[in-house]
Amino acid sequence: MNDDAMNLRARNKQATREAISHAALRLAIDQGPHGLALVRVQDIASAAGVSPRTYNNYFSSREEAICSFQADQSRRAGQALAARPADEPLDRAIIAAMLELYTDPEPDRAGLRMIMSTPELEGEALKAFTMAEGPLAEAIAARAGMDPERDLFPGVTAAAVAGAIRVAGRHWLAPGSAASFADVVREALACVVPPAPAPRSRS
Protein backbone atom coordinates (compact mmCIF):
# COMPACT_ATOMS: atom_id res chain seq x y z
CA MET A 1 0.00 0.00 0.00
CA ASN A 2 2.84 2.28 0.76
CA ASP A 3 3.96 1.81 -2.79
CA ASP A 4 0.53 2.36 -4.25
CA ALA A 5 -0.19 5.30 -2.04
CA MET A 6 3.14 6.92 -2.68
CA ASN A 7 2.74 6.04 -6.29
CA LEU A 8 -0.49 7.97 -6.39
CA ARG A 9 1.23 11.17 -5.43
CA ALA A 10 4.28 10.42 -7.50
CA ARG A 11 2.13 9.58 -10.48
CA ASN A 12 0.19 12.79 -10.09
CA LYS A 13 3.46 14.65 -10.22
CA GLN A 14 4.58 12.65 -13.21
CA ALA A 15 1.23 13.20 -14.88
CA THR A 16 1.28 16.97 -14.50
CA ARG A 17 4.90 17.00 -15.55
CA GLU A 18 4.06 15.15 -18.72
CA ALA A 19 0.97 17.28 -19.25
CA ILE A 20 3.05 20.44 -19.09
CA SER A 21 5.80 19.03 -21.27
CA HIS A 22 3.32 17.70 -23.81
CA ALA A 23 1.40 20.95 -23.92
CA ALA A 24 4.60 22.93 -24.36
CA LEU A 25 5.79 20.78 -27.24
CA ARG A 26 2.37 20.79 -28.85
CA LEU A 27 2.02 24.55 -28.72
CA ALA A 28 5.55 24.97 -30.01
CA ILE A 29 4.84 22.68 -32.95
CA ASP A 30 1.65 24.57 -33.71
CA GLN A 31 3.51 27.86 -33.92
CA GLY A 32 6.35 26.34 -35.90
CA PRO A 33 10.08 26.86 -35.48
CA HIS A 34 9.80 30.56 -36.28
CA GLY A 35 7.10 31.57 -33.82
CA LEU A 36 8.42 30.14 -30.60
CA ALA A 37 8.40 33.58 -29.03
CA LEU A 38 4.62 33.59 -29.40
CA VAL A 39 4.27 30.61 -27.06
CA ARG A 40 3.76 32.28 -23.70
CA VAL A 41 4.20 30.60 -20.40
CA GLN A 42 0.58 31.36 -19.65
CA ASP A 43 -0.50 29.44 -22.74
CA ILE A 44 1.48 26.36 -21.78
CA ALA A 45 0.14 26.45 -18.25
CA SER A 46 -3.50 26.81 -19.22
CA ALA A 47 -3.13 24.18 -21.95
CA ALA A 48 -1.80 21.82 -19.30
CA GLY A 49 -4.53 22.81 -16.86
CA VAL A 50 -2.21 24.21 -14.22
CA SER A 51 -1.23 27.57 -12.86
CA PRO A 52 1.66 29.47 -14.42
CA ARG A 53 3.36 29.26 -11.07
CA THR A 54 3.04 25.48 -11.07
CA TYR A 55 4.56 25.29 -14.51
CA ASN A 56 7.55 27.04 -13.06
CA ASN A 57 7.75 24.51 -10.26
CA TYR A 58 8.44 21.79 -12.84
CA PHE A 59 10.46 23.62 -15.44
CA SER A 60 12.48 26.76 -15.22
CA SER A 61 12.18 27.69 -18.86
CA ARG A 62 10.01 27.07 -21.89
CA GLU A 63 12.92 25.40 -23.60
CA GLU A 64 13.36 22.90 -20.81
CA ALA A 65 9.69 21.97 -20.89
CA ILE A 66 9.65 21.54 -24.65
CA CYS A 67 12.74 19.33 -24.71
CA SER A 68 11.77 17.36 -21.62
CA PHE A 69 10.68 14.30 -23.58
CA GLN A 70 13.95 14.10 -25.48
CA ALA A 71 15.87 14.53 -22.26
CA ASP A 72 13.97 11.74 -20.54
CA GLN A 73 14.61 9.45 -23.46
CA SER A 74 18.32 10.19 -23.43
CA ARG A 75 18.49 9.49 -19.72
CA ARG A 76 17.50 5.90 -20.43
CA ALA A 77 20.42 5.28 -22.77
CA GLY A 78 22.56 3.81 -20.03
CA GLN A 79 20.08 1.21 -18.89
CA ALA A 80 19.22 0.40 -22.49
CA LEU A 81 22.81 -0.62 -23.06
CA ALA A 82 23.11 -2.32 -19.69
CA ALA A 83 20.05 -4.41 -20.52
CA ARG A 84 21.77 -6.02 -23.49
CA PRO A 85 23.10 -9.55 -22.92
CA ALA A 86 26.51 -9.48 -21.36
CA ASP A 87 28.08 -11.75 -23.97
CA GLU A 88 27.12 -9.46 -26.84
CA PRO A 89 30.10 -7.62 -28.31
CA LEU A 90 30.22 -3.93 -27.49
CA ASP A 91 29.55 -2.61 -30.96
CA ARG A 92 26.50 -4.80 -31.52
CA ALA A 93 25.21 -4.05 -28.04
CA ILE A 94 25.44 -0.30 -28.58
CA ILE A 95 23.72 -0.45 -31.93
CA ALA A 96 20.95 -2.69 -30.66
CA ALA A 97 20.39 -0.60 -27.53
CA MET A 98 20.27 2.68 -29.40
CA LEU A 99 17.91 1.27 -32.00
CA GLU A 100 15.58 0.05 -29.27
CA LEU A 101 15.69 3.35 -27.45
CA TYR A 102 15.43 5.82 -30.28
CA THR A 103 13.58 3.96 -33.02
CA ASP A 104 11.18 1.64 -31.22
CA PRO A 105 8.41 3.95 -32.08
CA GLU A 106 9.67 5.92 -35.06
CA PRO A 107 10.16 9.44 -33.69
CA ASP A 108 7.56 12.09 -34.37
CA ARG A 109 8.90 14.11 -37.25
CA ALA A 110 7.23 17.34 -36.21
CA GLY A 111 8.45 17.12 -32.65
CA LEU A 112 11.99 16.19 -33.56
CA ARG A 113 12.13 18.87 -36.22
CA MET A 114 10.86 21.38 -33.70
CA ILE A 115 13.53 20.73 -31.11
CA MET A 116 16.36 20.15 -33.59
CA SER A 117 15.85 23.01 -36.00
CA THR A 118 14.74 25.85 -33.79
CA PRO A 119 17.63 28.14 -32.93
CA GLU A 120 16.23 29.16 -29.55
CA LEU A 121 15.98 25.51 -28.58
CA GLU A 122 19.44 24.51 -29.76
CA GLY A 123 21.01 24.74 -26.34
CA GLU A 124 18.33 22.73 -24.58
CA ALA A 125 18.25 20.19 -27.39
CA LEU A 126 21.98 19.64 -27.10
CA LYS A 127 21.64 19.32 -23.34
CA ALA A 128 18.91 16.74 -23.90
CA PHE A 129 21.04 14.60 -26.19
CA THR A 130 24.11 15.05 -24.02
CA MET A 131 22.24 13.64 -21.04
CA ALA A 132 22.70 10.23 -22.61
CA GLU A 133 26.45 10.46 -22.32
CA GLY A 134 26.89 9.99 -18.59
CA PRO A 135 24.89 6.80 -18.19
CA LEU A 136 26.13 5.54 -21.54
CA ALA A 137 29.73 6.02 -20.50
CA GLU A 138 29.07 4.09 -17.28
CA ALA A 139 27.49 1.23 -19.17
CA ILE A 140 30.30 1.14 -21.73
CA ALA A 141 32.90 1.21 -18.99
CA ALA A 142 31.16 -1.64 -17.18
CA ARG A 143 31.16 -3.70 -20.35
CA ALA A 144 34.78 -3.00 -21.19
CA GLY A 145 35.99 -3.39 -17.64
CA MET A 146 37.25 0.16 -17.47
CA ASP A 147 37.07 3.00 -14.99
CA PRO A 148 35.08 5.85 -16.53
CA GLU A 149 36.99 8.31 -14.38
CA ARG A 150 40.43 7.27 -15.56
CA ASP A 151 39.92 5.90 -19.05
CA LEU A 152 38.86 8.24 -21.81
CA PHE A 153 37.41 5.53 -24.03
CA PRO A 154 34.00 5.20 -22.36
CA GLY A 155 33.29 8.91 -22.21
CA VAL A 156 34.55 9.61 -25.69
CA THR A 157 32.65 6.69 -27.18
CA ALA A 158 29.48 7.74 -25.41
CA ALA A 159 29.84 11.25 -26.78
CA ALA A 160 30.48 9.87 -30.25
CA VAL A 161 27.39 7.67 -30.06
CA ALA A 162 25.20 10.51 -28.83
CA GLY A 163 26.59 12.76 -31.54
CA ALA A 164 25.99 10.12 -34.19
CA ILE A 165 22.35 9.81 -33.17
CA ARG A 166 21.97 13.57 -33.20
CA VAL A 167 23.46 13.80 -36.69
CA ALA A 168 21.31 10.89 -37.79
CA GLY A 169 18.26 12.80 -36.61
CA ARG A 170 19.29 15.88 -38.54
CA HIS A 171 19.85 13.81 -41.66
CA TRP A 172 16.56 11.97 -41.23
CA LEU A 173 14.74 15.30 -41.02
CA ALA A 174 16.37 16.62 -44.15
CA PRO A 175 14.10 16.66 -47.16
CA GLY A 176 14.45 13.80 -49.60
CA SER A 177 15.47 11.13 -47.16
CA ALA A 178 13.23 8.14 -47.68
CA ALA A 179 15.12 5.82 -45.34
CA SER A 180 13.70 4.80 -42.00
CA PHE A 181 15.21 6.40 -38.94
CA ALA A 182 16.52 3.01 -37.86
CA ASP A 183 18.52 2.67 -41.07
CA VAL A 184 19.98 6.14 -40.71
CA VAL A 185 20.95 5.49 -37.10
CA ARG A 186 22.58 2.21 -38.10
CA GLU A 187 24.59 3.90 -40.80
CA ALA A 188 25.61 6.74 -38.50
CA LEU A 189 26.68 4.45 -35.69
CA ALA A 190 28.71 2.37 -38.11
CA CYS A 191 30.94 5.42 -38.57
CA VAL A 192 31.95 5.70 -34.94
CA VAL A 193 31.32 2.44 -33.13
CA PRO A 194 34.53 0.48 -32.78
CA PRO A 195 34.12 -2.91 -34.49
CA ALA A 196 36.74 -4.19 -32.07
CA PRO A 197 36.45 -2.32 -28.76
CA ALA A 198 40.20 -2.60 -28.21
CA PRO A 199 39.76 -2.85 -24.44
CA ARG A 200 43.20 -1.79 -23.40
CA SER A 201 43.47 -0.46 -19.89
CA ARG A 202 45.26 2.78 -19.27
CA SER A 203 49.01 2.59 -18.88
Place this chain on the structure above:
Amino acid sequence: MNDDAMNLRARNKQATREAISHAALRLAIDQGPHGLALVRVQDIASAAGVSPRTYNNYFSSREEAICSFQADQSRRAGQALAARPADEPLDRAIIAAMLELYTDPEPDRAGLRMIMSTPELEGEALKAFTMAEGPLAEAIAARAGMDPERDLFPGVTAAAVAGAIRVAGRHWLAPGSAASFADVVREALACVVPPAPAPRSRS
Protein backbone atom coordinates in the same frame (compact mmCIF):
# COMPACT_ATOMS: atom_id res chain seq x y z
CA MET B 1 42.21 53.01 -47.81
CA ASN B 2 38.82 51.45 -48.02
CA ASP B 3 40.20 48.52 -46.14
CA ASP B 4 41.86 50.56 -43.45
CA ALA B 5 38.91 52.85 -43.03
CA MET B 6 36.43 50.04 -42.95
CA ASN B 7 38.79 48.19 -40.70
CA LEU B 8 38.65 51.00 -38.24
CA ARG B 9 34.93 50.62 -37.76
CA ALA B 10 35.05 46.87 -37.92
CA ARG B 11 37.88 46.74 -35.44
CA ASN B 12 36.01 49.01 -33.06
CA LYS B 13 33.12 46.60 -33.20
CA GLN B 14 35.41 43.65 -32.69
CA ALA B 15 37.15 45.43 -29.85
CA THR B 16 33.97 46.22 -27.95
CA ARG B 17 32.71 42.73 -28.63
CA GLU B 18 35.83 41.24 -27.14
CA ALA B 19 35.74 43.72 -24.28
CA ILE B 20 32.22 42.67 -23.38
CA SER B 21 32.96 38.98 -23.77
CA HIS B 22 36.16 39.25 -21.76
CA ALA B 23 34.49 41.24 -19.02
CA ALA B 24 31.64 38.75 -18.84
CA LEU B 25 33.97 35.77 -18.53
CA ARG B 26 36.15 37.57 -16.03
CA LEU B 27 33.26 38.50 -13.78
CA ALA B 28 31.83 35.01 -14.03
CA ILE B 29 35.15 33.49 -13.01
CA ASP B 30 35.39 35.89 -10.09
CA GLN B 31 32.01 34.80 -8.77
CA GLY B 32 32.73 31.16 -9.40
CA PRO B 33 30.46 28.51 -10.91
CA HIS B 34 27.96 28.85 -8.08
CA GLY B 35 27.41 32.59 -8.14
CA LEU B 36 26.66 33.21 -11.77
CA ALA B 37 23.31 34.71 -10.86
CA LEU B 38 25.16 37.51 -9.08
CA VAL B 39 26.75 38.68 -12.31
CA ARG B 40 24.32 41.30 -13.50
CA VAL B 41 24.14 42.62 -16.99
CA GLN B 42 24.86 46.06 -15.62
CA ASP B 43 28.12 44.80 -14.12
CA ILE B 44 29.28 43.29 -17.39
CA ALA B 45 28.42 46.44 -19.30
CA SER B 46 30.16 48.81 -16.95
CA ALA B 47 33.17 46.51 -16.69
CA ALA B 48 33.41 46.62 -20.47
CA GLY B 49 32.90 50.39 -20.53
CA VAL B 50 29.69 50.32 -22.52
CA SER B 51 26.02 50.89 -21.93
CA PRO B 52 23.83 48.00 -20.85
CA ARG B 53 21.86 48.54 -24.03
CA THR B 54 25.01 48.21 -26.09
CA TYR B 55 25.86 44.95 -24.38
CA ASN B 56 22.53 43.69 -25.61
CA ASN B 57 23.34 44.77 -29.14
CA TYR B 58 26.20 42.27 -29.18
CA PHE B 59 24.88 39.43 -27.08
CA SER B 60 21.35 38.45 -26.24
CA SER B 61 22.22 36.71 -23.00
CA ARG B 62 24.91 36.55 -20.35
CA GLU B 63 25.60 32.97 -21.29
CA GLU B 64 26.27 33.85 -24.89
CA ALA B 65 28.70 36.57 -23.89
CA ILE B 66 30.57 34.34 -21.48
CA CYS B 67 30.95 31.49 -23.97
CA SER B 68 31.72 33.75 -26.91
CA PHE B 69 35.43 32.98 -26.86
CA GLN B 70 34.87 29.24 -26.97
CA ALA B 71 32.35 29.66 -29.76
CA ASP B 72 34.77 31.75 -31.83
CA GLN B 73 37.46 29.15 -31.36
CA SER B 74 35.18 26.35 -32.46
CA ARG B 75 34.17 28.28 -35.55
CA ARG B 76 37.77 28.06 -36.74
CA ALA B 77 37.85 24.27 -36.63
CA GLY B 78 36.96 23.93 -40.29
CA GLN B 79 39.70 26.17 -41.59
CA ALA B 80 42.18 24.61 -39.19
CA LEU B 81 41.60 21.25 -40.83
CA ALA B 82 41.47 22.72 -44.32
CA ALA B 83 44.84 24.34 -43.71
CA ARG B 84 46.55 20.97 -43.25
CA PRO B 85 48.53 19.69 -46.25
CA ALA B 86 46.28 17.90 -48.69
CA ASP B 87 48.42 14.78 -48.81
CA GLU B 88 48.19 14.24 -45.07
CA PRO B 89 45.96 11.29 -44.15
CA LEU B 90 42.65 12.26 -42.62
CA ASP B 91 43.29 10.98 -39.11
CA ARG B 92 46.64 12.72 -38.79
CA ALA B 93 45.23 15.90 -40.29
CA ILE B 94 42.36 15.99 -37.83
CA ILE B 95 44.60 15.39 -34.84
CA ALA B 96 47.13 17.97 -35.93
CA ALA B 97 44.47 20.58 -36.69
CA MET B 98 42.66 20.10 -33.40
CA LEU B 99 45.90 20.23 -31.46
CA GLU B 100 46.82 23.48 -33.16
CA LEU B 101 43.42 25.00 -32.56
CA TYR B 102 42.71 23.92 -29.01
CA THR B 103 46.12 23.50 -27.41
CA ASP B 104 48.30 26.08 -29.09
CA PRO B 105 48.10 28.16 -26.00
CA GLU B 106 47.14 25.73 -23.26
CA PRO B 107 43.58 26.71 -22.37
CA ASP B 108 42.92 28.81 -19.30
CA ARG B 109 41.87 26.38 -16.63
CA ALA B 110 39.63 28.84 -14.79
CA GLY B 111 37.82 29.90 -17.92
CA LEU B 112 37.32 26.40 -19.25
CA ARG B 113 36.19 25.17 -15.87
CA MET B 114 33.75 28.04 -15.66
CA ILE B 115 32.02 27.33 -18.94
CA MET B 116 32.20 23.55 -18.69
CA SER B 117 31.13 22.99 -15.10
CA THR B 118 28.49 25.63 -14.56
CA PRO B 119 25.00 24.19 -14.99
CA GLU B 120 23.47 27.44 -16.20
CA LEU B 121 26.11 27.63 -18.94
CA GLU B 122 25.83 24.03 -20.07
CA GLY B 123 23.53 24.80 -22.99
CA GLU B 124 25.64 27.65 -24.32
CA ALA B 125 28.83 25.67 -23.80
CA LEU B 126 27.47 22.79 -25.82
CA LYS B 127 26.37 25.21 -28.52
CA ALA B 128 29.88 26.63 -28.53
CA PHE B 129 31.55 23.26 -29.01
CA THR B 130 28.93 22.16 -31.52
CA MET B 131 29.69 25.17 -33.71
CA ALA B 132 32.82 23.34 -34.76
CA GLU B 133 30.84 20.54 -36.35
CA GLY B 134 29.49 22.29 -39.42
CA PRO B 135 32.79 23.62 -40.77
CA LEU B 136 34.59 20.47 -39.65
CA ALA B 137 32.15 18.30 -41.55
CA GLU B 138 32.69 20.39 -44.66
CA ALA B 139 36.44 20.10 -44.38
CA ILE B 140 36.28 16.35 -43.76
CA ALA B 141 33.94 15.89 -46.71
CA ALA B 142 36.26 17.87 -48.93
CA ARG B 143 39.18 15.71 -47.90
CA ALA B 144 37.30 12.44 -48.37
CA GLY B 145 35.65 13.51 -51.59
CA MET B 146 32.20 13.17 -50.13
CA ASP B 147 29.02 15.19 -50.15
CA PRO B 148 28.27 16.35 -46.60
CA GLU B 149 24.57 16.46 -47.45
CA ARG B 150 24.29 12.86 -48.59
CA ASP B 151 27.05 11.01 -46.73
CA LEU B 152 26.79 10.62 -43.00
CA PHE B 153 30.49 10.04 -42.43
CA PRO B 154 31.62 13.69 -42.42
CA GLY B 155 28.94 14.92 -40.09
CA VAL B 156 29.19 11.98 -37.72
CA THR B 157 32.97 12.18 -37.62
CA ALA B 158 32.86 15.91 -36.98
CA ALA B 159 30.45 15.37 -34.10
CA ALA B 160 32.66 12.62 -32.73
CA VAL B 161 35.72 14.85 -32.90
CA ALA B 162 33.97 17.75 -31.23
CA GLY B 163 32.64 15.43 -28.58
CA ALA B 164 36.06 13.94 -27.99
CA ILE B 165 37.55 17.37 -27.43
CA ARG B 166 34.74 18.25 -25.05
CA VAL B 167 35.28 15.07 -23.07
CA ALA B 168 39.01 15.68 -23.11
CA GLY B 169 38.41 19.09 -21.62
CA ARG B 170 36.26 17.64 -18.87
CA HIS B 171 38.91 15.03 -18.11
CA TRP B 172 41.68 17.61 -18.15
CA LEU B 173 39.78 19.73 -15.63
CA ALA B 174 39.22 16.79 -13.31
CA PRO B 175 41.43 16.84 -10.24
CA GLY B 176 44.53 14.68 -10.32
CA SER B 177 45.21 14.86 -14.03
CA ALA B 178 48.81 15.87 -14.50
CA ALA B 179 48.86 15.38 -18.27
CA SER B 180 48.99 18.32 -20.64
CA PHE B 181 45.80 19.15 -22.48
CA ALA B 182 47.48 18.21 -25.75
CA ASP B 183 48.14 14.69 -24.48
CA VAL B 184 44.56 14.29 -23.29
CA VAL B 185 43.20 15.52 -26.61
CA ARG B 186 45.49 13.13 -28.48
CA GLU B 187 44.30 10.21 -26.40
CA ALA B 188 40.67 11.19 -26.77
CA LEU B 189 40.87 11.62 -30.52
CA ALA B 190 42.59 8.26 -30.84
CA CYS B 191 39.34 6.69 -29.64
CA VAL B 192 37.21 8.06 -32.45
CA VAL B 193 39.34 9.10 -35.39
CA PRO B 194 39.28 6.46 -38.09
CA PRO B 195 42.83 5.24 -38.73
CA ALA B 196 41.65 4.41 -42.25
CA PRO B 197 39.00 6.87 -43.39
CA ALA B 198 37.30 4.15 -45.45
CA PRO B 199 36.23 6.66 -48.07
CA ARG B 200 33.40 4.73 -49.62
CA SER B 201 30.80 6.77 -51.43
CA ARG B 202 27.18 6.19 -50.72
CA SER B 203 25.41 3.49 -52.71
Place this chain on the structure above:
DNA sequence: CCACATCTTGCGTGTCACGCATTATGTGCG
Protein backbone atom coordinates in the same frame (compact mmCIF):
# COMPACT_ATOMS: atom_id res chain seq x y z
C1' DC C 1 -11.14 11.34 12.05
C1' DC C 2 -7.17 14.15 12.73
C1' DA C 3 -2.29 15.84 12.41
C1' DC C 4 1.18 16.07 8.96
C1' DA C 5 3.54 16.28 4.48
C1' DT C 6 3.34 17.61 -0.11
C1' DC C 7 1.52 20.03 -4.02
C1' DT C 8 -0.71 23.97 -5.97
C1' DT C 9 -1.66 28.71 -6.31
C1' DG C 10 -1.48 33.95 -6.02
C1' DC C 11 1.29 37.86 -5.28
C1' DG C 12 5.30 40.77 -5.27
C1' DT C 13 9.95 41.67 -6.87
C1' DG C 14 14.09 42.05 -9.45
C1' DT C 15 16.02 41.04 -13.88
C1' DC C 16 16.11 40.74 -18.51
C1' DA C 17 15.61 41.13 -23.80
C1' DC C 18 14.28 44.13 -27.15
C1' DG C 19 11.77 47.79 -30.12
C1' DC C 20 12.09 52.59 -31.03
C1' DA C 21 13.82 57.13 -31.34
C1' DT C 22 17.90 60.12 -30.54
C1' DT C 23 22.59 61.26 -30.43
C1' DA C 24 27.51 60.43 -31.43
C1' DT C 25 31.11 58.50 -34.41
C1' DG C 26 33.22 57.14 -38.51
C1' DT C 27 33.05 57.14 -44.09
C1' DG C 28 33.11 58.72 -48.75
C1' DC C 29 32.32 62.37 -52.03
C1' DG C 30 32.15 66.89 -54.06
Place this chain on the structure above:
DNA sequence: CGCACATAATGCGTGACACGCAAGATGTGG
Protein backbone atom coordinates in the same frame (compact mmCIF):
# COMPACT_ATOMS: atom_id res chain seq x y z
C1' DC D 1 37.90 70.80 -46.13
C1' DG D 2 33.42 70.29 -44.79
C1' DC D 3 28.89 67.91 -45.88
C1' DA D 4 25.50 64.19 -46.59
C1' DC D 5 25.26 59.45 -45.38
C1' DA D 6 25.84 55.04 -42.88
C1' DT D 7 26.60 52.74 -38.80
C1' DA D 8 27.11 52.25 -33.93
C1' DA D 9 26.01 53.73 -29.03
C1' DT D 10 22.69 55.23 -25.81
C1' DG D 11 18.27 56.19 -23.06
C1' DC D 12 13.66 54.99 -22.27
C1' DG D 13 9.63 52.28 -22.07
C1' DT D 14 7.38 47.75 -22.34
C1' DG D 15 6.24 43.02 -21.96
C1' DA D 16 7.68 38.69 -20.18
C1' DC D 17 9.88 35.80 -17.13
C1' DA D 18 12.01 33.20 -12.97
C1' DC D 19 11.61 32.74 -8.35
C1' DG D 20 10.99 33.58 -3.15
C1' DC D 21 7.32 33.56 0.09
C1' DA D 22 3.16 32.48 2.39
C1' DA D 23 -1.57 30.78 2.27
C1' DG D 24 -4.81 27.33 0.70
C1' DA D 25 -5.91 22.63 -1.37
C1' DT D 26 -4.99 17.75 -1.62
C1' DG D 27 -3.36 13.42 -0.40
C1' DT D 28 -1.09 10.29 3.59
C1' DG D 29 -0.67 7.75 7.73
C1' DG D 30 -1.75 6.93 12.47
